Amino acid sequence: MPSSKTKVPKENFFNVPAFLTVSGQLHLEVMSGAFTRVFTIGPTFRAENSQSRRHLAEFYMVEAEISFVESLQDLMQVMEGLFKSTTMMVLSNCPKDVELCHKFIAPGHKDRLEHMLKNNFLTISYTEAVEILKQASENFTFTPEWGVDLQTEHEKYLVKHCGNIPVFVINYPLALKPFYMRDNEDGPHHTVAAVDLLVPGVGELIGGSLREERYHFLEQRLARSGLTEAYQWYLDLRRFGSVPHGGFGMGFERYLQCILGVDNIKDVIPFPRFTHSCLL
Template structure:
């Protein structure tokens, strides 16, 4: 009703301020372009997998298992914290909760996705996931969307091939269907964006083993905040150095030490590494995480026992190996990080309609 009170005036308004006006920011040129591209990119992902006869599976939002094993989960409960039933050891008795057990919002649909891949061969999920990690970075959010394909009769190499093909298919689709938006981003948000996207299409993604990547990084250890050595996890600064300085394009890092990867990943013959891979890209770092899944019942059980995982929570997952498994692989790609790469936007909060981050759930 009042023009002078309208929060978004005709002046340069910071993205940080516009995050406080998430209900109005779609009216700006930048964010209307962002969310048009978000719609098109979502469609491109579905179109890619549908053309390849992948079955779209809806995995549950509420789950009782932790696919990542990191424990950074949002609990789902109807128990009143002021009247919580307690067990003899004074911990909460979740057997009296709504689901009769401790449940939480999903961190990944992978485990459930595997059940359908072993029946239907190739499937994919595309839905919201949640992490309660208290990270205030430009590429982390508490609620985000993930695409997670799972493929039977596929090894790690097959997994990398389909991931690269998907990335290139979607970028090509956006360049075709959203030329004005990409032109806008290239001019006002990320100069050189079109060149970066075209280079992504033209050149094959680089591939390097974790061991060789560490050797390259160690040559520049003096320039890193976090020093690298074999067995250590690779940080964002290392991921960007590999993709920006060493190769200058998206790069798959493969065969990580087993100790720093999830329990379900296929053990390699060397006994030290697993058939896992991360795709790291310029400007962001990790975009995709994937692996061949361990299909050997005995090896998987031994790994879970070594991590003191509760077998009762994963009985159904073990059944997949007990009752006829095949070699299978899959990966997960954070949709918002993909959006950042395609649009050149620098903060994950600016490619989600209503971002959920620590201390931020206003809308």
């Protein structure tokens, strides 16, 4: 907090309003046009009023953007490869640290992790996921319905239903997703080419999509959302030439939860900051 002697600037530091970022994705899309395959890892901020075991107001996210990707299957292959290759590297280089967590925090998690690594990840559509949830004998707090976002309890049930193997859920309703996701043009249901990777114990670990590279589609989506002026620079990326591309983001702390078997996300970051709590 500024002291009584501190001068508070009358104008914005950057001459325009500026905010903490919720994602580096849009900037990565700029870079992917020049370098084809790009990634970043950095702090991410979300003002979500949640006290859950998997949410923080500040966390780290690994994000990637890939040009010339034309199908979700191609993108999912990269997502699965990232999870498996990174995990194998961690197990190879930090075996004692991982074993310590598995021994004292999550007994039996080593077998669950090996089960994830040796099996191919599964894929279901959002529509299939809703049908599975509707037929479940579980008493969910939130009733599953088509057109409504999946809750954590739904995500964890789907993974359990699939044999505790990570599962990709694809093709979400357009109304649930941001303007930049590619329209599937699939009739009454109207979905976008979005994908979430759900993993045991955590739920959603990675979220991604194909990006809407078609100028007129993006222009219409922005206009309907009243965002044309704010995102004119983003629209210009399509105006002056674009290619099919896609990308994803993986929460680093949720990844640690997944491989170490840690139940609470606040236990895998040195200084957890969440709603109503920012001690350091």
